[in-house]
Amino acid sequence: MDRLAELLLRQRLVTPDLLVPAAARETAVPGRGDRSSRRARPRAPVADGVIALESDLLQLGHVLSAPLRARLAELDAAELGHAGRALVSALSALRGGLVVHTPLFRRFPESVPADTSEVFVRRVFSLLLQRPEQPCVLCGEIGAVHPVSPCAHLVCSACWDGADYSACPICHRRIDPGDPFLRPADDVHAPAVTWNGGVPGTLTLLGLCDDPAARARDLLGPLLARQSAPRAEDKEVVAEIVDRFWPGSAGWLPERIPARETRAVVLAAAVRHGDLGLPARHADTATDVLRLLHALMGGDPGLRTRLPRRTSLPRPVRRALLAVLDRQPLPHLIEDLHRYPVQWRQMAEVLHPHEFHRRHPDAALAFAVLRGTPLRTGTPMADVLLERAAPHGDLLTFDGVRLRARTFAGRFEAALRTDPHEALALLSRRPGELLRRTADLARRVPAADLAEALRAAAPHVSPAVLIATLGQLRTPPGGTRMFLPRGGAARIWTEPDVRKELASETVAALSDVLTGEMLRRAAALPPVETALLDEELTDLLAPQAERSASASLVRLPRGSVRPLPGGERVRLFLHWAQPENHRVDLDLSVAVFDARWTFTGLCDYTSLRLGGSAAVHSGDLTSAPEPEGASEFVDLDTAALRAIGGRYVVPIVFSYNDVPFDELVRGFAGFMDDPDGLFDPLAVRQRFDLTGPAKILVPFVADLWSRTMRWVDLNVSAFDGFHNVYGYEEQLARLGAAAEDAYGLGGHVTLWEVACWHAAARAREVVVRHRDGSVSRHTRRPGEDAAAFAARLWARRAAGPVVPEADLAMVLRDDVRVSEGAQVYALHPAHLDPAVIRSLDAADLVGMLAPVPPA
Incomplete structure (x- = not known):
């Protein structure tokens, strides 16, 4: 499907490109397939086809708006067939239903073994003792042992039921679809999707998008206006629209793009199209240029992950970017470069700033300070740079060989230790930093002084920072503090909250300033x-930083609470496909804890059943070759889990063999409510993508007592490989408890x-x-x-x-x-x-x- 059509379909809008293929529009002959002819002579097969399509869409929980239905009725039979297939496929894919879901045990959950240890022992005996052309070591059957392809493990067809297993029973890797082991006479392969034939209670309306360009512009505007860092999926939308409609999209850009990661995506598209003037108008810090460089080279403009590779830049681009750096005030330029010293040292090898030391002396000087470049008096470059450095004696010191810098952060930390009032005065020059440190300063300086400083700073700060500051002020000490890494894949830090409690009068005075500013903006x-x-x-x-948020069917802000699905059975699902010649083993696991966060049990590949049928795992698949990939499921019986002492349920997706999610061909997970069949798109209540450099994902924490789930969407730090619940039991307990404290007890x-x-x-x-x-x-x-x-x-x-x-x-x-x-x-x-x-x-x-x- 066309990428723009897919983006708009996520907005429940169907475009003409989706309805009529471009080739069909280009070859239409007046009087023989054009729209005016079809309006004049409606065809009965087309009308029947629209009704059939409506029936298919109803099974997916969607209904056509009147304008969209009228447009479909204007198509000829071939165009309607194309539109119908595209719509049904795309809407099914949004819920994860387009792929084939085949668990290890194809009769899941009925055929899942009760004793996982016994199955493991049988697998080990078969692996170590089974010999070709010998009786089976487990049952003694003669002639029943054959190797399966491609792993070549010796499998006894009498001991292992090929009508139930979908992979090698020994190693659980996918085997060739044509292997005889998978084709017994009583094959009961579970269907990928099973419909119940009924109509869902809630139908989603699909609308007609007559003007994709106008709608794309309407979609782009709010994304460019947001002040907070964008989700990965939003960056993709911005990049697609700007690139698709260039150069017209250049005229859609606002005077200022507040979110710097979004700005980098737009500027990278402009540079690729040859517009070198746009960076000069929009990049106002050195970090903006660094983000742009990363975006140009296929890296993360959020600067959270290492750049996959550096690429050379044409000389005009290098000169244009150095000109942007050169026009920054020198103190700010030097400080910006020191925020990301490793990345800037790498980019210096691409930009060659000293090559242009006469044309762009401040840029060359800032890089000389960052890199500790020896400046020997009397050489042409040294004389130019030292002359530029002379007026900045309070910022730069010269030891006769190299220039050194004193940064703002260093001056502030020194002032905070000796004179908090001086620290407040320094921060007042930087409104964003002042707001981020307000909760700490409120314990050091008088409330009246801080309120006055906030009143002056608040009008210049993004709403996400104001909201975060307001939440920090209103959250009383106690419980556990949780610090999320900016990169989304590093270690999550938790610690007891032992801060001194703020006076209620201080909290009220500072909160009034912040809420008053938000009301002023709304007015x-x-x-x-x-x-x-x-x-x-x-x-x-309220959403704050969402840069690491997963793309999901229901976009829940992190920390939000929603009821668990109404049925007693919740089915978790996981699907992934691995790149060619690279095995990827993902594991869908569940950890269960009691009310004090003491470990109660688990359901994963080491324990396929918990408490009989309280939790049932579909079996561990250890590879996911294309085209089918692999799927795992876990059924949760909420009443039975409560009966065995469980209160908190923590689902986890592990990359067992330590492969980051962003290397997958595709990967997603989610949960269903009482599905009809193995996988029922209508029953899907949440679906989210597996993306980024993470290897362990905790999507939510369920509270069985209150029958609610808290959406946390957290990437857990991973070390080495062979990740499973046993290795992270304590870390998961701390994480779950900290999430409940941080989001449930705070004044967010x-x-x-x-x-x-x-x-x-x-x-x-x-x-x-x-x-x-x-x-x-x-x-x-x-x-x-x-x-x-x-x-x-x-x-x-x-x-x-x-x-x-x-x-x-x-x-x-x-x-x-x-x-x-x-x-x-x-x-x-x-x-x-x-x-x-x-x-x-x-x-x-x-x-x-x-x-x-x-x-």
């Missing part, structure tokens, strides 16, 4: 008549609060939908400011009848009435036509609160 947005809020948004945390900002900021500052009246299904109406009082109105919304008191239609809706499910063109955030979008509303993401709600100049 600068276009006003609306009516806003609709969902009280259940209190369960969702929720999406409910963000929604209240929007509604209180922008709407004349607000409708609140409560957890029990009741609704209430709140109307702004004469002269009431946004803060007072927001306080009434937070109190959630009922106040009058329902307003039937909203211009701004922030809800969990979009089963609401809104005006045409309304802005809508829905965690589970389904009912509203995406072609006639403006869909918002949680990050959009936060990103819309970007800094605005004070009035």
Whole structure:
């Protein structure tokens, strides 16, 4: 499928390119297949085909909007067949249903052995003692032992049921589909997908996108406006749209792109298309240039992972980037280079800054300081650079051979140890750093002084930083602090929270400054008549840094809580495919802990059954060659797990043989609610991709007592290989407990609060939908400011009848009435036509609160 069509389909929009292949459009003959002819003479087979397609889409939980159905009815039979196959395949793939899912035990869960140890012993005996053309060492059968391909292990067809096993019973690697072991007369291979023939209770509406370019521009705008680091999937969307519509997309760019990783993706696309002026307009720090270089060379613009390889750059590009560096103030340039010294030393070998020391002397000087380049007086380059360094004696020192620098961070740390007021004065020059250190400074300097500094700094800081600071201030000490690595794959650090508690007056004063700033920003947005809020948004945390978040079917901000699926049986699934000539063994595992986080049991390849049938594993596949790949499943019976003393359930995806997820051809996991058959796309409640350099992923922590799950999406640090639950039992317990403390006990900002900021500052009246299904109406009082109105919304008191239609809706499910063109955030979008509303993401709600100049 066309990449743009796929991106828009994720927005529930179907494009003309998906409906009609380009070749069919180019060869259409007037009167013989053009649209005007089809409108004039509708064909019965086409009408029947549309009905058949609707039936197939219903089985996938989707329904056509009226405009989309009308457009499909205009196609001829061949075009309709193409559109139908593309739609069904794409929608099934979004839930993980396009691939063939075949577990090790094909009759899973019924045929999973009760005693994993016995099976292991039989495997070991067969491996060590089995001999060709000899009776089976397990059963004594003669003539039943044959090697399987390609692993060549000797397998007895009498001891190992080829109608149930889908891989070699000895090593669990995939074997050739044509191997006789897999073709017994009573083959009962489980189907990849089984339909129940019914219609799902909730149908998702598909809309028609008549103008992909306009919709792409609408999709690009909010992504470029966000202040926080983007998800990997959002960076892919930005890169695809900018590259696809270049040079027209250059005119879609705003004056400023706040998120620096997003900025690097855009600038890299511009440089590849030969536009060297765009970096000069948008790159305003040396780190921007470094991010751009990494993006150009196929690396991570977030600078979290090592660049796979350096590539040479054309001379005009090198000169243009050195010009960008040269125009930075020298103190800032030197400090920026010292933030990423290893990466910049590598890039110096690409940029050759000393080659241009006369044209770009400040850039050459900064690299000389970073690299410790010997500057011998009397040489041409040394004389030029030392002359440029002379006015900066407070920043640079010269020992006769090399220049040394004193950085801002060093000066601040020295001031913090001796005079916190001086440290506050230094930080006041850097608003972002001040906000990030506010919680610490609140314990060192008077609240009034800090509040005044915050009041001046807050208008210049991104909303994600304001939200994080507000959460840190409101979180009382106690419990466990958790520090997530910026790279997403390094060690997660936890420690007891022994900080001194802040006075309530200090917390209130500083919080008022931050919330007041957010309300001021919201008030600068276009006003609306009516806003609709969902009280259940209190369960969702406001997104902050999402750069390491997994691409998922339901985009849950990290730390958010959702109910477990309603059935008693939850089926976890994992699928992956390995690159050619490179074996990859992933393992889907589950660790169970009691209320005190004491290990209770596990379900993985070492223990296929826990508590009888409380948890059942489908079997360990140790390779995943194309085209089928490999799939593993774990069935969880929540009542039975509680009965054996389990409270917390932690699913984990391990890369057993230490291969990073980003080397997979494809990889995803998720869970279903009481599926009908082995894999039922309709039953999928969450699906997420396995990406990045991580080797161990914990997607969520389930609490069986409250029947909720907390979405954590954490990459656990991995060392060496052979990863399994036994090796990480204690680490998983600490991680799960820390996640519950950090997200469950803290005063984090929720999406409910963000929604209240929007509604209180922008709407004349607000409708609140409560957890029990009741609704209430709140109307702004004469002269009431946004803060007072927001306080009434937070109190959630009922106040009058329902307003039937909203211009701004922030809800969990979009089963609401809104005006045409309304802005809508829905965690589970389904009912509203995406072609006639403006869909918002949680990050959009936060990103819309970007800094605005004070009035």
